[in-house]
Amino acid sequence: MKVKEVMTPNAKAIWLTESLSDAAEMMWENDCGVLPIIKDGRTVIGMITDRDICMAVAMRDRNPSGVSVEEVMTGQVYSVNPEDDVDQALQAMKEHKVRRLPVVNDNGELEGILSMNDVVLAAGEGIDYSDVVKTYQAICSHPVPAAASAYQ
Numbered sequence: 001m002k003v004k005e006v007m008t009p010n011a012k013a014i015w016l017t018e019s020l021s022d023a024a025e026m027m028w029e030n031d032c033g034v035l036p037i038i039k040d041g042r043t044v045i046g047m048i049t050d051r052d053i054c055m056a057v058a059m060r061d062r063n064p065s066g067v068s069v070e071e072v073m074t075g076q077v078y079s080v081n082p083e084d085d086v087d088q089a090l091q092a093m094k095e096h097k098v099r100r101l102p103v104v105n106d107n108g109e110l111e112g113i114l115s116m117n118d119v120v121l122a123a124g125e126g127i128d129y130s131d132v133v134k135t136y137q138a139i140c141s142h143p144v145p146a147a148a149s150a151y152q
Helices: 020-030 050-059 086-096 116-122 129-140
Strands: 034-039 043-049 100-104 110-115
Touching (some): 020 050, 043 050, 043 100, 086 116
Antiparallel strands (some): 034 043, 100 110
């Protein structure tokens, strides 16, 4: 099954220069927990989550409307192409421990979002249930502390 068959098309995104308040409002209005950050049309350059916003606000003595998403964003973007197999996307989610991947075309422009929610809802229709569970296990696993791993 291809990513384009499962993804949420027309994903909301936020411009690099907008504020944390703008991002939170957009997430609230669209019932989503992540926004790709775009510039130059719809080129994805980062991601911001509702957790990123909460932590940034809690750790700064500044008004969220005065903090740009650029200051808080995760600049490392793991993405998939609409033509990729969902199995490839699940592998990327496992490897990078992320629940959502922006779906970008060959020019890096946003076409949608693939979330674990999308995958779970499509499971059994060309997506193996065990692959979904294994992906969630990998995403949710806690890293072994360095001191503990020395004794193993």
